[in-house]
Amino acid sequence: MRQDSGIGVLDKAMGVLHAIAESPCGLADLCERTGLPRATAHRLAAGLEVHRLLARDQEGRWVLGSAISELSAHVNDPLLAAGATVLPRLREITGESVQLYRRDGTARICVAALEPPAGLRDTVPVGTRMPLTAGSGAKVLLAFSDLATQQAVLPTAKYTDRTLAEVRKRGWAQSAAEREPGVASISAPVRDAKGSVIAAISVSGPIDRMGRRPGARWAADLLAAAEALTRRL
Template sequence: MTGTTAGRAAAGPDTSGVGVLDKTSQLLGALARGPASLRTLTEITGLTRPTVHRLAVALENLRLLTRDRQGRFVLGPRFAELAAEAARDRLLLGARPVLDELRDRTGASARLYRRQGDLRVCVSSAEAGPGRGRVFVGVAQPMKAGAAAQVLLAWEEPEVLHRALCGAGFGAATLAGVRRQGWAQSLAVGEAGVASLAAPVRGLGDRVVAAVTLDGPVATLTRTPALRFAGALTDAAVRLSEGLVR
């Protein structure tokens, strides 16, 4: 057995054999339980205070850690970004069959939107046919109106919501309703005579990563599409979500 192999064997299955990585893993494992002060992290990990401080500050610079209002360390936004990126291909690979079935079940166009900054981008689509309301994959639209925008914003942090609602065609009360009912609907947003219904697709940590929508003429979706189609849409959203967390 070589020295390297012997070192790895001695390290055990839960360690890498690289000291700084193992200490970082201990730190992140402790924070997976929830926010923690420097003192608490030192007690949980058994590492020295200078070591914990040095690692925590370095991870904070990489946005892998951040701090809450009490100054405690918490897992940072970079983890959510990495998780979303890892789920991106899985979501798109699983989307088309679900969207096709949703379109066939309802007679409306079924689409998947993802948020990119101040825009919502159509990343997959099953069109019901030519006509009004047609949106092609890759088309980006503002996050200021529409059912998909409401769903993509409703579960965001308060400071994000405050900025996003400036100039939007909906307010905080509307988004509170979206969170309560689990879907959003809109009528004649962007084009007269077109209705839309949207529900959240959730990834790891129950984070909203996309919005699945039904779009079509009022003659198909009616003026209150949720009354007839909310069940089918939320079923599709659950299927897409399950594909991300298995």
Template sequence: MATSTLESGVGVLDKASLLLGVLEAGPASLSRLVSATGLKRPTVHRLVLALERLRLLARDTQGRFVLGPRLGLMAAKVRADHLAAVAEPVLCELRDQTGASARLFRRRGRTRVCVAEAVAPGNPAVRDRTPMGVPLPMNAGPVSQVLLAWERPEELYEGLRGAMFTASTLSGVRRQGWAHSVGGREHGIAAVAAPVRGPSGRVVAALSVSGPAARMPSAQGRDLVSSLVDAAVRLSRVADR
């Protein structure tokens, strides 16, 4: 049997780890998994079916086994925590440059969650309210548009169900690289958002600046957008580590 440098001493876990290790290199058939691990075919068959039920494995269009979506979600959460931990200085600088509240959002299934923020002082009568850590709907606003615009087609069109924006809107977001709205999430609030990308180039978060529309009359102004995009690029570099 093939050996791994990482072993727990728990047989079934070590066997599952062997299988996952083979699949790190790409899709593999059942026969390929048997030959690469040295495990017996019935054992491999039993383990891959169990891992598939747990969404730790999936299958491609040719029926080969691949790493499953749950692993990607776990990795995304690790990156999200990392981003949230290191985002504060970037958010504070962005807030000071723009005079608007700066926030970092992550997608959680069909919701978006603010994971870090630097809030600008403002008139309490017109307040930009975004509760930290609370799942919010993905049906409106530039943050939702940014988090959806670069998704796979099936995810994108599923996200458009009940949304207050269209596929054409998302096409425009992809073309210009950022999104903008006034009153999209909350009346009287203007916001601009840009993507934060992970190691593979996939959008892993959305960075936004927002505030009362009366104080952001030029929300699409060159300086504000430039500051936002520059900050998003800086966070993307951190996400690559």
């Protein structure tokens, strides 16, 4: 959930960062997402680009910049430390992209990601913010969230409360062409020492390789990775 610090320019700059973290965008889209005037949005984005918090892709759209990753490398986060060991192994086993997501209100944020060295892949940059309305990672995080959050998300979600009940029962979720056309994924919850779900670990890739029911192939390996993360925490 967004916070208001009382420092207007800082709050606006953070709004720009969060908007671009959702997906790459140009100035028109940035203005629409933030509600900022064109001149203000451009000035803030250009300033963030100078500090490498934003960069431009090949189409000239703003994306999160390298300074985001550089700063995050200095964060003492037990989940990221555990993921640095577990995620490479899961990528090696599956040959697909792997991610860690945390919930932030009614959204999820990618906090760690690795891609296969070659071939078609599902790229989710660290820092990407997505709604909880679609995707296997969203289902896992929402299934173990509080009732108020579930009630806020489900009316516009691409799945139902019955789906969430199934996720809680079997311990993992899957999706095919739900978050993005042509992409399939499978996710499982990561728990802390008290048993609370603090993240979702995911494997994602082209449907042509993963199939429309990726759980049939990767559920056991994913659950083992989730358990390994929980043990390290």
